[in-house]
Amino acid sequence: MTTQIQTELTPMQAAAPENEQERDRIIARKSRRSDWFFAAGGLIVLFLSMGLLLALLFDLGFSGASRIDFEFLTSFPSRRAEDAGILSAWVGTTLVMIVTAILSVPLGVMAGIYLEEYAPKNWVTTLIDINISNLAGVPSIIYGLLALGLFVYMFDMGSTVLVAGMVLALLILPVVIVSTREAVRSIPQITKEGAYGIGADKWQTVAHYILPAARPGILTGAIVGLSRAVGETAPVITIGALTYIAFLPNSPLQSEFPFLNFDWLNSAFTVMPIQMFNWLSRPQTDFHINAAATGLVLIIMTLLMNLIAIVIRYRLRRQNVA
Amino acid sequence: MSELALPTPPIEKHRPSLSRAPASNIDEDEKEQGLTAPPVLVHPKRELRADVRKLSFWYGDFQALHAVNLPVVNNGVTALIGASGCGKSTLLRCFNRMHDLYPGTRYDGDIMLLPEEKNIVSVKIDPIMVRLRIGMVFQKPNPFPKSIYENVASGLRVRGITQRAALDERVESSLRQAALWDEVKDRLHQSALGLSGGQQQRLCIARTLAPNPEIILFDEPTSALDPIATAKIEDLFHDLRSDYTIVIVTHNMQQAARISDYTAFMHLGRMVEFQATDDFFVNPSHLRTEQYITGRFG
Amino acid sequence: MSELALPTPPIEKHRPSLSRAPASNIDEDEKEQGLTAPPVLVHPKRELRADVRKLSFWYGDFQALHAVNLPVVNNGVTALIGASGCGKSTLLRCFNRMHDLYPGTRYDGDIMLLPEEKNIVSVKIDPIMVRLRIGMVFQKPNPFPKSIYENVASGLRVRGITQRAALDERVESSLRQAALWDEVKDRLHQSALGLSGGQQQRLCIARTLAPNPEIILFDEPTSALDPIATAKIEDLFHDLRSDYTIVIVTHNMQQAARISDYTAFMHLGRMVEFQATDDFFVNPSHLRTEQYITGRFG
Amino acid sequence: MDDAIARPPIHRFMPTPAYRARRLAMDRISRIAMFCAAALSVLITTGIVYVLVSESWGFFTTVPLLDFLTDTQWTPVFANPRFGIWPLLTATLWAAGIALLIAIPLGTVLAIYLSEFARPSVRETVKPCLEMLEAVPTIVYGYFALLVLTPFFQKFIPGLGGFNLLVPGIVLGIMILPYVVSVSEDAMRAVPGSLREGAYALGMSRLQTGLRVIVPGAFSGITAAYVLGMSRAVGETMVLAVAAGQGPNLTLDPREGAATITAYIVQMSLGDLPHGSLAYQSIFAVGLVLFLITLLFNVIGYYLRKRYREVY
Amino acid sequence: QNVPTVLIDGSSTVFPISEAVAEEFQKDQKGKTRVTVGVSGTGGGFKKFCRGELDITGASRPIKKSEMELCAQNNVEYIEMPIAIDALATIIHPDNKFAECLSVDELKTMWAPEAQGKITNWNQINPKFPDAPLVLFGAGTDSGTYDYYTFAIVGKEHSSRGDFTATEDDNVTVQGVSRDQNALGFLGLAYYDHNKDKIKRVAIRQADGSCVLPSVETAVDGTYQPLTRPIFYYVDKSKADQKHVADYIHFAFNPKNQQALVNEVGYVSLPENIAVAATKKFDMRTTGTHFGGGSKVGVKMEDLVK
Numbered sequence A: 001m002t003t004q005i006q007t008e009l010t011p012m013q014a015a016a017p018e019n020e021q022e023r024d025r026i027i028a029r030k031s032r033r034s035d036w037f038f039a040a041g042g043l044i045v046l047f048l049s050m051g052l053l054l055a056l057l058f059d060l061g062f063s064g065a066s067r068i069d070f071e072f073l074t075s076f077p078s079r080r081a082e083d084a085g086i087l088s089a090w091v092g093t094t095l096v097m098i099v100t101a102i103l104s105v106p107l108g109v110m111a112g113i114y115l116e117e118y119a120p121k122n123w124v125t126t127l128i129d130i131n132i133s134n135l136a137g138v139p140s141i142i143y144g145l146l147a148l149g150l151f152v153y154m155f156d157m158g159s160t161v162l163v164a165g166m167v168l169a170l171l172i173l174p175v176v177i178v179s180t181r182e183a184v185r186s187i188p189q190i191t192k193e194g195a196y197g198i199g200a201d202k203w204q205t206v207a208h209y210i211l212p213a214a215r216p217g218i219l220t221g222a223i224v225g226l227s228r229a230v231g232e233t234a235p236v237i238t239i240g241a242l243t244y245i246a247f248l249p250n251s252p253l254q255s256e257f258p259f260l261n262f263d264w265l266n267s268a269f270t271v272m273p274i275q276m277f278n279w280l281s282r283p284q285t286d287f288h289i290n291a292a293a294t295g296l297v298l299i300i301m302t303l304l305m306n307l308i309a310i311v312i313r314y315r316l317r318r319q320n321v322a
Numbered sequence B, C: 001m002s003e004l005a006l007p008t009p010p011i012e013k014h015r016p017s018l019s020r021a022p023a024s025n026i027d028e029d030e031k032e033q034g035l036t037a038p039p040v041l042v043h044p045k046r047e048l049r050a051d052v053r054k055l056s057f058w059y060g061d062f063q064a065l066h067a068v069n070l071p072v073v074n075n076g077v078t079a080l081i082g083a084s085g086c087g088k089s090t091l092l093r094c095f096n097r098m099h100d101l102y103p104g105t106r107y108d109g110d111i112m113l114l115p116e117e118k119n120i121v122s123v124k125i126d127p128i129m130v131r132l133r134i135g136m137v138f139q140k141p142n143p144f145p146k147s148i149y150e151n152v153a154s155g156l157r158v159r160g161i162t163q164r165a166a167l168d169e170r171v172e173s174s175l176r177q178a179a180l181w182d183e184v185k186d187r188l189h190q191s192a193l194g195l196s197g198g199q200q201q202r203l204c205i206a207r208t209l210a211p212n213p214e215i216i217l218f219d220e221p222t223s224a225l226d227p228i229a230t231a232k233i234e235d236l237f238h239d240l241r242s243d244y245t246i247v248i249v250t251h252n253m254q255q256a257a258r259i260s261d262y263t264a265f266m267h268l269g270r271m272v273e274f275q276a277t278d279d280f281f282v283n284p285s286h287l288r289t290e291q292y293i294t295g296r297f298g
Numbered sequence D: 001m002d003d004a005i006a007r008p009p010i011h012r013f014m015p016t017p018a019y020r021a022r023r024l025a026m027d028r029i030s031r032i033a034m035f036c037a038a039a040l041s042v043l044i045t046t047g048i049v050y051v052l053v054s055e056s057w058g059f060f061t062t063v064p065l066l067d068f069l070t071d072t073q074w075t076p077v078f079a080n081p082r083f084g085i086w087p088l089l090t091a092t093l094w095a096a097g098i099a100l101l102i103a104i105p106l107g108t109v110l111a112i113y114l115s116e117f118a119r120p121s122v123r124e125t126v127k128p129c130l131e132m133l134e135a136v137p138t139i140v141y142g143y144f145a146l147l148v149l150t151p152f153f154q155k156f157i158p159g160l161g162g163f164n165l166l167v168p169g170i171v172l173g174i175m176i177l178p179y180v181v182s183v184s185e186d187a188m189r190a191v192p193g194s195l196r197e198g199a200y201a202l203g204m205s206r207l208q209t210g211l212r213v214i215v216p217g218a219f220s221g222i223t224a225a226y227v228l229g230m231s232r233a234v235g236e237t238m239v240l241a242v243a244a245g246q247g248p249n250l251t252l253d254p255r256e257g258a259a260t261i262t263a264y265i266v267q268m269s270l271g272d273l274p275h276g277s278l279a280y281q282s283i284f285a286v287g288l289v290l291f292l293i294t295l296l297f298n299v300i301g302y303y304l305r306k307r308y309r310e311v312y
Numbered sequence E: 001q002n003v004p005t006v007l008i009d010g011s012s013t014v015f016p017i018s019e020a021v022a023e024e025f026q027k028d029q030k031g032k033t034r035v036t037v038g039v040s041g042t043g044g045g046f047k048k049f050c051r052g053e054l055d056i057t058g059a060s061r062p063i064k065k066s067e068m069e070l071c072a073q074n075n076v077e078y079i080e081m082p083i084a085i086d087a088l089a090t091i092i093h094p095d096n097k098f099a100e101c102l103s104v105d106e107l108k109t110m111w112a113p114e115a116q117g118k119i120t121n122w123n124q125i126n127p128k129f130p131d132a133p134l135v136l137f138g139a140g141t142d143s144g145t146y147d148y149y150t151f152a153i154v155g156k157e158h159s160s161r162g163d164f165t166a167t168e169d170d171n172v173t174v175q176g177v178s179r180d181q182n183a184l185g186f187l188g189l190a191y192y193d194h195n196k197d198k199i200k201r202v203a204i205r206q207a208d209g210s211c212v213l214p215s216v217e218t219a220v221d222g223t224y225q226p227l228t229r230p231i232f233y234y235v236d237k238s239k240a241d242q243k244h245v246a247d248y249i250h251f252a253f254n255p256k257n258q259q260a261l262v263n264e265v266g267y268v269s270l271p272e273n274i275a276v277a278a279t280k281k282f283d284m285r286t287t288g289t290h291f292g293g294g295s296k297v298g299v300k301m302e303d304l305v306k
């Protein structure tokens, strides 16, 4: 048994020639440098785009924050910028979102589960698949045209909260479907096989094992979709939402039986992005301040929704790791 | 734990008669190497619970099983061994029609459930009925993201059993059977995902035991576990083997030797050899088998 | 192919002196089982190319290697074996600083490149320098989504070699060394993704050979391949072993026995035994090693 | 060994026939309901195509298709009605083109940076932030383009109109940037880590790995990101309606304002559009053109994306 | 319990008045009555009005022949009431020094249908003007402003070039002109009034060569020609009996409210006697139009409320 072999070692054929080592050193240095430059470039781009979001927020904040107060949130629009508020706008947005959520989430989840778990692999499925990915990319204003031609005129429903909710539901349906599919797909095959393995049938597997596990993912998708709907303007303009609404639709809750009231579905309405668009197209700077304030409320709302979605996803991921 | 010694036979003991025997239905490669011969099936002397007869199986165009035969003894352990990719899992998953979940798969031949002589891979049989009678434990522990209690109860719930008392009773007894009761009895309603890998696997076994299936399939149940957890699960088999009919896939020959009554060796989708475990390792009748158990390939 | 016979030693040969020896730095579990003892390192009689000295390694807070020692002989094959998760890949990947790609990893101790006595895991050394000198072949074939030619040439291009003639020459010779030339010489400019798994793995070997690295690391290079492709790659080792210094991780003991000059056995992040391969399998000096090579765990 | 014989028979738990029947019914009902939900998506597309085509039909019975495709003026509701789609189309393409000019280089650099350079912790923070950028309502971007950036750029660019295509184009580029980044970064992430490690093992730097191995490996996915980004830019409405002006203007100068297809639809929708009038039909006609353009991009994007998913 | 709602739509010129009245009216009613105000333009408003969808439509020009027929078809009878007096203002960027006074002919060159695609530079209108692109903004084709402006300038109602930014929302015109040195646009006086700091009004060169700026005074004294006009409310007679509609009209034509609200938003309010007469006309439910289905220049207010 040899000890201290290394020191006794006779000079060998081993080490690379000097020039090769020198070459390696140069290559390594060059690599380091180009990496450094690219990383710096990447960081700059990153900060530029992130900075833009911040700049946007700051600008809105500077212009609009001082305008946001209790009055602003509880007043109707007015010809005087300083008296104007967004009460009818945010109530309208809320009501429309309720309709949108009630329609899009169940439909989207069912469709997503069907496509992921039930659909046989054939041309019909492929068609539906292409179709959904295309729908996700169809410009929102086209949905507006759909609603205008179909709901407003053909079905003669008028421009109501219900129609707005419906068109936005159709708009975000692909988002909900895709995120449901992703959530369902991310459930390990082995969990599904476990469920089938104990003798569960398809519906039991879906209802008791797949849906609960996919819930956070679905929720995330639904919130992201709704946050998109909150900010949508074009389709709602197309169906002819009003610009000046100084009242609220009837409350969905009432004191007498049956305690629920659906008049609001047929009510005229306005929503926040439209209110903002309206103020934005006025020339007076005072209204621009209102627009900025509305934008700020809008952006805070969507960012909050996204934040919630991100937190859910983050917790989901941690859960999966554990 | 049984102390089955494993005297491996000497290497390079040529068996010219076998290796030269011309055999029908052989791949080209195999022919060149002169290694394939008709399968050697020693019929078990014990009562059978199931019998695989000329079972072929296809993943789309790829034939993964070629006319496989395999007797499954009643209340005993049948082990399947073979190199990776030889079709062990594929065969096992035919028993509970797991392949039906995926499109493009096709069975041919029979898996007869005995004594009623019912072919469970027949298209006429509802796969869910098959799965209600035949349970399965997977390679990686796959507890549901629910409580420990609900995991064990899940098999009963899908069978429509909802009375609390019946569930409680069966949950406890299957956890005991799976030697897990003492470790979890104080946390039955906590998430099963908080258990260690070995505990999770025993939980999955308890879950499978709960409805008392007629056959239990195990697909490399210990390969994802550490040696200590493995030992615990191997111990379990000794308790279960007299009450349950078990088919187990393992890549660990020593494990097969320790826990099984009968061992089958597969190669490239074919059944090469089936013998009582005691004879299988001492006196393999096929050159391929011998090469495999002495570690010449795989 | 070498015909190293593998008479496995009888089981349950107790080595009380070893198994009872109290050792520092041992896990609780291990102590209970009385299985751990100080590592047994038989120093090689051959010239060394590298020497791992008290190398510890951490993934975040998890210490995956505990003061590992390992001599790597020059122009020879050193095999690393051990149960899954024991740290074989982790150790191998220290050699080319692969861990540097991931945050939160930390080395302690040395891997000395000899004879110049340069510690390649030192933070002062640029990992790219290390990787330019030490090549690696992975478990799963990982050809780049480019032509066969460009795959082999990529290592040369990185080193600044762009002359067509030099590239052509080296691409051909490395493909020949990897025994792939005849199969691909007519389709050099087709995508490498069209090759079979075994061919892809040989292509990856050619790609690694092309710049003539000083050491080549192999991480279970055949575990994703079928037996025939495995045999082809094992043949390669016999051609390469006299010209290249090779470290190979394998989960297949028989493979280690067939192709290596020295074998090291790891367990739970520790080096348990290192010996010339011929002695290693015949006469393991450590109870754990013996248990492992006789298949009692792993 | 066979001592089981001595024991009482094991009770096998099996569902009652009634329970089986209930399960079967539930299974069937749920399957049908879900299929209907999935089929609804097809119905939506059918609805879109039906509405667009049927309304445009009326338009094209008045307006020859040839005029629509060759005329260079768009004044459908005026004394001298002209029906050339080109002013709207060029404005749309200008804005989308400028947007891509911003989004492609920045997006690609950022995607390579995130997938190859950034630590996972950075990546995990940045991606949600980018998603937030994606979630900002477009009307807010419109505000930004009209009231903040245009006055700012007017200081540097002589002749930049109060409404122009340049600034909304740039804002549009920033708007689709997160999308381009996230799709192409996904594609780059989908390149297996083993390829990445293979590249590093040959001594490649991060940049070399990114450019020589990851980008070629993710090529179809990256292209899909560009194509889908283009589709979004073409279909974007509010930024352009607010900041690019609403006058049809066939121009080669992005400093001028011009109405895009989407802006035209918004502009017309703001007034009353009597059902059946030519003005009403005209928004469906241009909507159809918009739909076809985005359909083309979306389908190309779909196949490209599918391809990179299939490769690995 | 449905809250009664007054449905108003129509002219963007009238919109500021309706907005102001509605706001104050709803305050006055303390939520018992609602008012919605749309901005579809005069033409758009009439289309809805004659379908019976509205209670009141604002109009910045008298009802046209075609619209009268439509109303008759649907049995919609209307009460025509002047709500205020307006002047149309032509506007330019404050830095524009060369186009401060334009003749009707120059404006006609600019706006005539023949100009479409051809007249694109200021120096084509007048060689003395600089070589600068001509950027035009104006009221949308559904608006009374558009109709009256084309009627007064081009000579034919509803006839102009089409390659300009035509918008129902006059704010867009202000925005556009205030942001572009070479822009010109036209809109109701009120919009100029509210944005004096952003835009400049263009004087019209009269027959005698004098340049008259649009303003409340020149509108009242009639010197600003040919762009001074009354603007109207048309009320659906069948709806006039509903209390909330009647309340609204009484509120709008209350002389005190006229003074306060109409003037505040930048129009010339009706003299007190005219306002009272208008209310009386409403109470009598006098239907029909004073105009034979087209605009007239220089009508007397007294005639309108008979």
Ligand SMILES: Nc1ncnc2c1ncn2[C@@H]1O[C@H](COP(=O)(O)OP(=O)(O)OP(=O)(O)O)[C@@H](O)[C@H]1O
Pocket: B059, B062, B064, B082, B083, B084, B085, B086, B087, B088, B089, B090, B091, B251
């Ligand atoms: N879903 C599938 N589609 C197509 N081929 C498959 C599929 N699953 C397995 N195979 C192929 O069928 C053959 C048998 O696979 P199987 O999983 O049964 O092998 P195994 O013996 O269980 O191997 P292991 O020990 O690795 O689990 C293999 O060649 C495998 O590539």
Ligand SMILES: Nc1ncnc2c1ncn2[C@@H]1O[C@H](COP(=O)(O)OP(=O)(O)OP(=O)(O)O)[C@@H](O)[C@H]1O
Pocket: C059, C062, C064, C082, C083, C084, C085, C086, C087, C088, C089, C090, C091, C251
């Ligand atoms: N990226 C990582 N982060 C944290 N822990 C890791 C990581 N990679 C490996 N480990 C842990 O380090 C230990 C050694 O892993 P390693 O991959 O080196 O084992 P191995 O011997 O190569 O096993 P195998 O035969 O399965 O490849 C294991 O416990 C593993 O869980």
Ligand SMILES: [Mg+2]
Pocket: B088, B089, B090
């Ligand atoms: Mg398997």
Ligand SMILES: [Mg+2]
Pocket: C088, C089, C090
């Ligand atoms: Mg490994």
Ligand SMILES: O=P([O-])([O-])[O-]
Pocket: E010, E011, E012, E013, E014, E040, E041, E042, E043, E059, E060, E139, E142, E143, E144, E145, E146, E168
């Ligand atoms: O007042 P108008 O909107 O009709 O011009």
